[in-house]
Amino acid sequence: MNICRTKQQLKLTIKKAKEQGQTIGFVPTMGYLHDGHASLLRAAKEENDIVVLSIFVNPMQFGPNEDLEKYPRDEERDLAVAASCHTDIVFIPSVEEMYPTKPLTSIKVAGVTERLCGASRPGHFDGVGLVVSKLFHLVEPKHAYFGMKDAQQVAVIEQMVNDLDMNVTIVPCPIVREPDGLALSSRNVYLNANQRTEATVLSQSLSELAQSLKLNEVMTAAQCIELITNNIKQTTGEIDYVELLEYPSLHPIAKGQRLQELPSGQRFIVALAVKYGSTRLIDNALFQVEEVIERV
Amino acid sequence: MNICRTKQQLKLTIKKAKEQGQTIGFVPTMGYLHDGHASLLRAAKEENDIVVLSIFVNPMQFGPNEDLEKYPRDEERDLAVAASCHTDIVFIPSVEEMYPTKPLTSIKVAGVTERLCGASRPGHFDGVGLVVSKLFHLVEPKHAYFGMKDAQQVAVIEQMVNDLDMNVTIVPCPIVREPDGLALSSRNVYLNANQRTEATVLSQSLSELAQSLKLNEVMTAAQCIELITNNIKQTTGEIDYVELLEYPSLHPIAKGQRLQELPSGQRFIVALAVKYGSTRLIDNALFQVEEVIERV
Numbered sequence: 001m002n003i004c005r006t007k008q009q010l011k012l013t014i015k016k017a018k019e020q021g022q023t024i025g026f027v028p029t030m031g032y033l034h035d036g037h038a039s040l041l042r043a044a045k046e047e048n049d050i051v052v053l054s055i056f057v058n059p060m061q062f063g064p065n066e067d068l069e070k071y072p073r074d075e076e077r078d079l080a081v082a083a084s085c086h087t088d089i090v091f092i093p094s095v096e097e098m099y100p101t102k103p104l105t106s107i108k109v110a111g112v113t114e115r116l117c118g119a120s121r122p123g124h125f126d127g128v129g130l131v132v133s134k135l136f137h138l139v140e141p142k143h144a145y146f147g148m149k150d151a152q153q154v155a156v157i158e159q160m161v162n163d164l165d166m167n168v169t170i171v172p173c174p175i176v177r178e179p180d181g182l183a184l185s186s187r188n189v190y191l192n193a194n195q196r197t198e199a200t201v202l203s204q205s206l207s208e209l210a211q212s213l214k215l216n217e218v219m220t221a222a223q224c225i226e227l228i229t230n231n232i233k234q235t236t237g238e239i240d241y242v243e244l245l246e247y248p249s250l251h252p253i254a255k256g257q258r259l260q261e262l263p264s265g266q267r268f269i270v271a272l273a274v275k276y277g278s279t280r281l282i283d284n285a286l287f288q289v290e291e292v293i294e295r296v
Numbered sequence: 297m298n299i300c301r302t303k304q305q306l307k308l309t310i311k312k313a314k315e316q317g318q319t320i321g322f323v324p325t326m327g328y329l330h331d332g333h334a335s336l337l338r339a340a341k342e343e344n345d346i347v348v349l350s351i352f353v354n355p356m357q358f359g360p361n362e363d364l365e366k367y368p369r370d371e372e373r374d375l376a377v378a379a380s381c382h383t384d385i386v387f388i389p390s391v392e393e394m395y396p397t398k399p400l401t402s403i404k405v406a407g408v409t410e411r412l413c414g415a416s417r418p419g420h421f422d423g424v425g426l427v428v429s430k431l432f433h434l435v436e437p438k439h440a441y442f443g444m445k446d447a448q449q450v451a452v453i454e455q456m457v458n459d460l461d462m463n464v465t466i467v468p469c470p471i472v473r474e475p476d477g478l479a480l481s482s483r484n485v486y487l488n489a490n491q492r493t494e495a496t497v498l499s500q501s502l503s504e505l506a507q508s509l510k511l512n513e514v515m516t517a518a519q520c521i522e523l524i525t526n527n528i529k530q531t532t533g534e535i536d537y538v539e540l541l542e543y544p545s546l547h548p549i550a551k552g553q554r555l556q557e558l559p560s561g562q563r564f565i566v567a568l569a570v571k572y573g574s575t576r577l578i579d580n581a582l583f584q585v586e587e588v589i590e591r592v
Contacts, residue, residue: 007461019317104406105425105459111400129401134461163401165303165430 001082002089007098010091010138014052017089018140022049026141026168028132031055031092032072032186033081036176040145041085043173050088052139059095060103061127067278072189091139098134107133109163112155112250116271117282120240125156132157136168144168149175149183151269151284155248175283177203183283195276198235202272205231206285209270213259213293222255224270232274240273240280247286262289267296297378298385303394306387306434310348313385314436318345322437322464324428327351328368328482329377332472336441337381339469346384348435355391356399357423363574368485387435394430403429405459408451408546412567413578416536421452428453432464440464445471445479447565447580451544471579473499479579491572494531498568501527502581505566509555509589518551520566528570536569536576543582558585563592 004010017024025044029037033055044051055078062068075092082090107129112118118125136144146154154172161170176184181203182196191199205228212219212227219227221244228242244253247269253262262268271284288296300306313320321340325333329351340347351374358364371388378386403425408414414421432440442450450468457466472480477499478492487495501524508515508523515523517540524538540549543565549558558564567580584592 011463021315103459104408105456106404106406107401107460108404109401130460134459137461137463140463160401163399163430164403164426165433167307167433167436 001079001087003079004089004091005093005097007093007138010089013089014138014140017050023143024048024050024052024139024141026052026054026135026139026144028054028056028135028144028146030057030071030186031078032074032189033078034176034184034186034188036147036149036184038081038085039176040147040173041082041087043171044143044145045086047143047171048141051086052089052091052141053082053087054091054093054135054139056091056093056098056131056135058098058127058131060099060130061124063121063123066121067187072186091135098131103130106130107160109156109159112152112159112248115245115250115252116152116241116243117273118152118156120273125153128153128156129160133160133164133166136166141168143171145171145173147175148172148286149185149282149284151247151271151286152250155250158248181207183281185281187279187281190279191276195236195279198237199274199276199281201231201235201237202274202281202283206270206272206283210285210287210295213287214295216260216292218258218260220255221253221257221259224259225255228270228272232272235276237274237276240275242270242272244268244270259287259289259293264289297375297383299375300385300387301389301393303389303434306385309385310434310436313346319439320344320346320348320435320437322348322350322431322435322440324350324352324431324440324442326353326367326482327374328370328485329374330472330480330482330484332443332445332480334377334381335472336443336469337378337383339467340439340441341382343439343467344437347382348385348387348437349378349383350387350389350431350435352387352389352394352427352431354394354423354427356395356426357420359417359419362417363483368482387431394427399426402426403456405452405455408448408455408544411541411546411548412448412537412539413569414448414452416569421449424449424452425456429456429460429462432457432462437464439467441467441469443471444468444582445481445578445580447543447567447582448546451546454544477503479577481577483575483577486575487572491532491575494533495570495572495577497527497531497533498570498577498579502566502568502579506581506583506591509583510591512556512588514554514556516551517549517553517555520555521551524566524568528568531572533570533572536571538566538568540564540566555583555585555589560585
């Protein structure tokens with residue numbers, strides 16, 4: 001496994017791979033790898049000649065009051081996970097290496113960033129767009145893999161890639177969950193025992209909703225949101241948002257809209273962000289309207 | 297010469313060239329090619345295996361009251377110029393091909409866009425950044441060639457390429473001029489006979505200033521600007537700006553600053569935009585402080 005700490009090293013390694021005609025699968029992460037990341041690395045390995053993993057806690061996507069400083073880091077363990085997934089190249093730059101001077105260039109994606117985490121975390125997706133764009137230029141991947149836990153991130157990056165004619169295919173991968181349903185997240189380590197138990201309400205509410213919709217229970221958007229909100233309110237969780245939006249445009253759906261009456265083929269997402277203590281968790285479920293409404 | 301009108305055609309052609317290990321020199325233009333463009337194509341041909349020319353009048357970089365509709369176009373002549381410069385691939389997309397949907401992604405470069413044309417043409421450089429970024433992704437050039445007549449454009453694109461780690465080297469090329477000094481521009485065709493005569497004041501003022509500075513005449517920034525402004529005021533030209541700025545940061549230089557006292561090695565630009573009738577012309581001269589101040 002080739003570990004590159006500078007752009008120059010990485011570029012030389014990528015150049016060599018390209019000259020040999022190798023296709024590159026890319027998994028950009030902030031490290032503290034869990035099975036969700038591992039699933040991305042495995043998917044990348046299956047579909048490409050070589051796999052590049054980047055580990056970089058990107059300061060540009062953290063707000064001033066967010067958890068940049070205490071974001072969990074464990075390089076040694078990350079490298080072990082990477083190796084166990086047969087990763088070929090790991091790029092671990094320092095902040096100074098990625099941003100030798102303050103960037104004057106900013107990338108904004110309108111529309112898809114207006115709601116959900118875009119609204120709660122102003123500037124977050126500008127930081128994501130900037131770093132992903134830099135990494136794409138450095139790695140020149142054929143495919144890039146992103147977890148659907150950050151569904152809005154996937155929508156933002158797909159929009160950016162499309163608008164900028166970037167020569168990469170985005171591969172969204174399913175959310176990986178703990179046996180009790182909690183979506184894997186590097187931030188889960190912050191939770192104390194009680195919060196960890198309570199936090200299962202996120203995935204359980206989404207499953208309950210999926211079950212109701214699959215049984216063809218007629219529900220409005222507002223009723224879906226209410227079902228989930230009421231569940232979360234049984235816990236100490238502080239709701240940041242519970243929203244039901246078209247996907248991937250993330251346009252709002254009217255509160256009174258009966259979901260069964262949406263046009264066939266329409267996809268929508270139910271996305272939540274809830275804080276347990278100072279730990280903010282997100283989860284979501286994607287649905288598609290057919291004969292019945294199926295979780296996809 | 298391979299003429300591509302769709303992104304798909306272009307990408308296939310580029311892919312083939314890359315597979316053969318050919319390096320690509322790229323000259324992005326808005327067409328109506330003159331000897332300035334031809335000089336870029338010739339420079340590209342010398343330094344790369346193949347040359348890609350794009351011809352696209354990019355609506356995103358024109359303001360609502362600018363000359364998008366009447367911007368001169370002559371595809372047949374452009375193709376003849378391209379062929380005479382041994383261009384390998386010409387990309388001529390329609391607006392619908394470049395922007396099949398309204399882009400939601402925007403690229404802004406702060407700092408270098410604040411003054412000169414960035415101030416007079418709000419949004420102009422956002423449009424330039426977007427289209428150049430799209431074209432770089434489609435063409436994947438090793439080198440991209442830009443004329444120094446649009447010195448601010450060169451500064452903006454270099455900043456963007458740097459900030460986004462784009463894998464391309466920007467090659468600025470000298471301004472090409474008519475025998476009487478007028479900088480070549482597609483917009484020169486708009487000038488009537490009298491305006492055409494008067495417009496030589498731009499380049500002549502810059503030469504006069506260069507001469508004074510070379511003779512080590514002590515001048516402040518304000519005096520340089522005054523010299524040029526006074527000359528232009530002898531004509532019907534309406535001054536948009538005459539500015540003296542550091543290059544490439546385009547930071548202002550204090551009006552009272554004696555240029556001879558700037559640190560050795562410091563570069564600065566004197567840039568002008570003047571309207572003759574409805575035709576807006578730009579020109580500039582780049583200087584470097586050494587024993588004397590040399591035009592570079």
